[in-house]
Amino acid sequence: xxxxxxxxxxxxxxxxxxxxxxxxxxxxxxxxxxxxxxxxxxxxxxxxxxxxxxxxxxxxxxxxxxxxxxxxxxxxxxxxxxxxxxxxxxxxxxxxxxxxxxxxxxxxxxxxxxxxxxxxxxxxxxxxxxxxxxxxxxxxxxxxxxxxxxxxxxxxxxxxxxxxxxxxxxxxxxxxxxxxxxxxxxxxxxxxxxxxxxxxxxxxxxxxxxxxxxxxxxxxxxxxxxxxxxxxxxxxxxxxxxxxxxxxxxxxxxxxxxxxxxxxxxxxxxxxxxxxxxxxxxxxxxxxxxxxxxxxxx
Amino acid sequence: xxxxxxxxxxxxxxxxxxxxxxxxxxxxxxxxxxxxxxxxxxxxxxxxxxxxxxxxxxxxxxxxxxxxxxxxxxxxxxxxxxxxxxxxxxxxxxxxxxxxxxxxxxxxxxxxxxxxxxxxxxxxxxxxxxxxxxxxxxxxxxxxxxxxxxxxxxxxxxxxxxxxxxxxxxxxxxxxxxxxxxxxxxxxxxxxxxxxxxxxxxxxxxxxxxxxxxxxxxxxxxxxxxxxxxxxxxxxxxxxxxxxxxxxxxxxxxxxxxxxxxxxxxxxxxxxxxx
Numbered sequence: 001x002x003x004x005x006x007x008x009x010x011x012x013x014x015x016x017x018x019x020x021x022x023x024x025x026x027x028x029x030x031x032x033x034x035x036x037x038x039x040x041x042x043x044x045x046x047x048x049x050x051x052x053x054x055x056x057x058x059x060x061x062x063x064x065x066x067x068x069x070x071x072x073x074x075x076x077x078x079x080x081x082x083x084x085x086x087x088x089x090x091x092x093x094x095x096x097x098x099x100x101x102x103x104x105x106x107x108x109x110x111x112x113x114x115x116x117x118x119x120x121x122x123x124x125x126x127x128x129x130x131x132x133x134x135x136x137x138x139x140x141x142x143x144x145x146x147x148x149x150x151x152x153x154x155x156x157x158x159x160x161x162x163x164x165x166x167x168x169x170x171x172x173x174x175x176x177x178x179x180x181x182x183x184x185x186x187x188x189x190x191x192x193x194x195x196x197x198x199x200x201x202x203x204x205x206x207x208x209x210x211x212x213x214x215x216x217x218x219x220x221x222x223x224x225x226x227x228x229x230x231x232x233x234x235x236x237x238x239x240x241x242x243x244x245x246x247x248x249x250x251x252x253x254x255x256x257x258x259x260x261x262x263x264x265x266x267x268x269x270x271x272x273x274x275x276x277x278x279x280x281x282x283x284x285x286x287x288x289x290x291x292x293x294x295x296x297x298x
Numbered sequence: 299x300x301x302x303x304x305x306x307x308x309x310x311x312x313x314x315x316x317x318x319x320x321x322x323x324x325x326x327x328x329x330x331x332x333x334x335x336x337x338x339x340x341x342x343x344x345x346x347x348x349x350x351x352x353x354x355x356x357x358x359x360x361x362x363x364x365x366x367x368x369x370x371x372x373x374x375x376x377x378x379x380x381x382x383x384x385x386x387x388x389x390x391x392x393x394x395x396x397x398x399x400x401x402x403x404x405x406x407x408x409x410x411x412x413x414x415x416x417x418x419x420x421x422x423x424x425x426x427x428x429x430x431x432x433x434x435x436x437x438x439x440x441x442x443x444x445x446x447x448x449x450x451x452x453x454x455x456x457x458x459x460x461x462x463x464x465x466x467x468x469x470x471x472x473x474x475x476x477x478x479x480x481x482x483x484x485x486x487x488x489x490x491x492x493x494x495x496x497x498x499x500x501x502x503x504x505x506x507x508x509x510x511x512x513x514x515x516x517x518x519x520x521x522x523x524x525x526x527x528x529x530x531x532x533x534x535x536x537x538x539x540x541x542x543x544x545x546x547x548x549x550x551x552x553x554x555x556x557x558x559x560x561x562x563x564x565x566x567x568x569x570x571x572x573x
Contacts, residue, residue, distance in 0.1 A: 062471050062474065062475065085474075085477045085478070085479055086477065088474065088476070088477045089476070089477035092475075093471075093472070095468060095471070095472065099466075099468035099469060099471060099472035100472070101469065101473075101487055101491075102491065103490045103491050112476075112486060113476035113477060116478065116482055116486060117476065117477045117482070158472075161476070162475075165476060
């Protein structure tokens with residue numbers, strides 16, 4: 001691709017060029033190139049160790065890439081002279097382990113960076129924080145400490161904390177992987193609302209039903225490279241690559257024994273004429289696209 | 299399938315519970331014997347004359363004792379603040395990316411941890427002679443605070459370093475991802491959590507320092523600057539009886555026992571909070 005770097009297009013919010021990352025001798029990312037546009041929701045799926053979290057963490061430089069360039073809003077964050085702190089504010093980050101500040105209340109978690117970094121006065125910061133806590137359905141929990149909240153509530157506070165900085169885009173690093181199954185729905189519905197509002201999102205996830213429903217584009221990674229990418233109905237619904245198919249088979253139906261006829265049987269099921277059946281197969285139990293509305297919060 | 303064969307021992311053994319009960323009874327009997335033996339053999343009158351002479355107890359409890367008690371607290375508290383500040387700086391130096399800072403802090407810590415405190419204090423007492431006309435501000439308090447503080451900073455810095463390293467890496471990542479610069483992340487996010495983790499061990503350090511303050515007499519203090527141990531020793535010497543020193547000892551317990559109690563309470567609360 002002989003593309004100009006960066007494109008300068010305001011619609012290109014995240015641009016990643018030939019990104020490599022090694023930990024010692026282990027090369028985790030082997031040249032990733034992709035662009036994420038304004039309002040686009042991109043879900044990154046793949047087996048553990050495929051480098052998807054590392055890719056996300058390279059976008060806001062929590063990991064320093066070994067090689068390659070990353071642009072946020074057409075500014076290079078990988079540039080040694082870049083104002084990393086300012087660029088990071090444009091990309092809200094949500095972690096698998098929440099990483100709330102345990103010594104601060106939910107409200108203070110949201111206000112601290114507004115007050116200390118953005119230099120807003122306390123009242124204004126609290127107004128913004130409260131607004132975002134209400135948005136994630138935690139109107140009355142502002143004065144609770146993280147330890148007093150459930151995992152799902154903590155993760156929603158973490159989302160509110162990131163939103164309070166008024167970011168251009170949100171990065172989610174397996175946001176539901178550390179949650180008890182019954183708490184996953186609340187977090188996913190907050191993320192779904194965000195996507196509907198047009199937030200640019202990059203989501204590393206194992207929630208295939210969510211990816212299928214919400215994503216504009218799905219990237220399947222394995223072994224540090226992008227194996228397949230495209231609309232969810234293609235990548236998850238009708239994968240072309242052998243590696244994608246076997247991964248999805250394991251994720252969607254973990255009870256299935258690995259056998260020689262696995263791939264043909266899998267393909268057959270997914271070529272099914274019955275769209276409802278296909279959807280059910282793509283979703284985990286009780287969480288197909290039709291029923292994910294349950295657990296919504298007001 | 300293998301068949302399980304149970305062998306019944308021919309000798310009839312006591313059940314474990316019965317055995318434990320017997321052992322407990324034997325322990326009580328031994329304890330009772332020791333107490334009886336002590337009461338029979340020890341001359342209570344003699345002990346009282348050596349350690350707790352009533353007239354000397356009354357004589358020791360005086361405004362001068364109060365003054366010494368207060369001095370002990372002032373010396374310890376000031377030195378603790380000094381040690382805390384220097385200890386934090388040393389801990390940050392040991393975690394620094396800059397090699398020479400790490401080396402300097404390591405040398406400092408190893409040096410002062412390896413030396414008997416009394417030798418450091420003796421050296422301090424001669425600083426005025428070595429550096430002509432040099433004097434610490436707020437003498438003698440400044441001198442004591444610096445001497446005791448410098449020794450304790452070595453220990454405190456190791457505690458603080460452990461506390462900083464106990465704060466999960468994700469905390470820094472979350473702070474940095476919100477746009478906080480490294481220094482602010484350390485000050486606002488990591489250090490408050492680190493200090494919460496190390497409050498119990500730091501309070502223990504305070505107990506140790508209270509006792510170590512008994513060594514500062516070697517710096518050479520005037521009567522009004524006496525702390526508990528020096529006061530008790532002086533009085534014990536002039537009366538040829540150790541009773542005043544025993545009274546001084548009890549004064550230390552008045553300080554250290556509540557502190558130890560607070561530490562236990564905090565540790566219990568922390569265990570509950572972390573679940």
